[in-house]
Amino acid sequence: MRTRGALAALAPVVLLALTACSAGGTDADDAATPGATDAAACEPGALPTLTDGTLTVGAGEPYEPWYVGEPTSGEGFESALVYAVADRLGYAAEDVVWETVTFEQIVSPAIKPFDLAAYQTSITPERAEAVDFSSPYLTSRQGVIVADSGEFSDAASLADLEGARVGVTAAQTSLDAVEAAWGDAVEVVPFSAAGDGMTALSSGTVDAMVMDVDQGVAASTVYFPDTQVVGTLPAVGEPEQLGLVLDKDSALTACVSDAVDSLDEDGTLDALRTEWLKSDDVPELS
Template sequence: MRTRPVLAVALAPAVLLGLTACSTADEGGADDAASATPSASEACAAGDLPTLTEGTLTVGAGEPFEPWYVGEPTSGEGFESALVYAVAEELGYAAEDVEWETVTFEQIISPAIKPFDLAAYQTTITEERAEAVDFSSPYLTSHQGVIVADDGDYADATSLADLEGARIGVTAAQTSLDAAESAWGDAVEITPFNAAGDGMTALTSGTIDAMVMDVDQGVAASTVYFPDTQVVGTLPDVGEPEQLGLVLDKDSELTECVSQAVDALEADGTLDELRTEWLKSDDVPELS
């Protein structure tokens, strides 16, 4: 297991903000379908799952940052840390049977063999990525948020038009780039950054006027890591809703069981509870 010191959360926000960057019953009726379909815990017992290490669920994650991870991933605090332990419990694993592996975003979405059974790293489900990896059922529908400096020229922006002419930062090769291009076209100057934290540093130094990233990550960035900034709104969705999923090897034997676990947590209200506890973006308006 490889993890990073908690102190890094306080000392290196630019690094920690590295990237952020659903079945129907047949005609027999819902009751018949429910009785014929075993639950995740019945069909996917921990002792029977072909994990990398027998009896252990190895989970990949990046450098911990809020709201996804509060402190080390092992803490169980933060949306994705709590989600992983809830999925593990649904599959029959005790907390001590969960091992964490620090990985990069590139490792997660590449077609190479993975050093983990599943990864929880704010990974948007896309058709292109699904050609290289498997995704679980989605556990969160997300949006792209716009962050500005409290004392900047765009602090009072309430619409897309208010930001025309601005220098907008995005994370290269992430969905924030597509969302920004769709929202403004040539009306803004878009600057890609290797990591969201690099863009936030540029924002606070005045190099750019706004930064686009996942809104939940943006709320944490503006309240924890870069307190002199604020989220002014979200961008309109591009195409299908942007959803996050747990990542597994392509054609993994675990994918169906992990998806069943996520579906069970959605059905019993656990995911709603985790979203309410850890994500603070419900009141952020959409820019139009």
């Protein structure tokens, strides 16, 4: 979403399309099973990466709040997370190489052109059959975005949005969350990409848009400033969690999970969430 000049108007549509959360139950305990770690195997220089001495990281086109500027900037939640993980694994910032990939490349069973990928990928048992996940680094929620000047701009509860036309990204988590929250009380309008839905919201074609709340906060404050996040939807089933993605049965999975766990235990993950994600104060609608 970071283009300049004549391309700026296209950024929200193109890059909001790159959301990676999907429909289906999530169970981090079942899906992310890194296994026991041999401490010596995780020592700096011992990891069998694609290129000796280098950690290759897969990511899509950068957009906030996950990447601020290019991934190499170290700014944005996932960019900062990757460099923190790399540091725990013994890699200096200059030893991290970024590879631009599609979401399909990340979750497919094909051999990966990266050692790990950071692309807002939800941990699901289905995906865990094709790829490895690290320990989760973020629990996600679904946010509700409305137009500042729309009929539902003052919505403060689920009931306040009954009768609305609600946009979702087809086949993603938002669809299940909307159906669970409202049933037939709203009209669901699917879009192939979140950016298309946000454009429709700004033009009045839909009354609300539902997507990952952290992405929604960035969309409403940076890319579509005529909109606002009014709340989050109640969780459906198991909490939706994001993990770093590795090749199936990767020799790196346990070490990467250990690095994520250590960042969680010492408060680094909390600090990164506070710095880059602005959704802590968004209330849950009831």
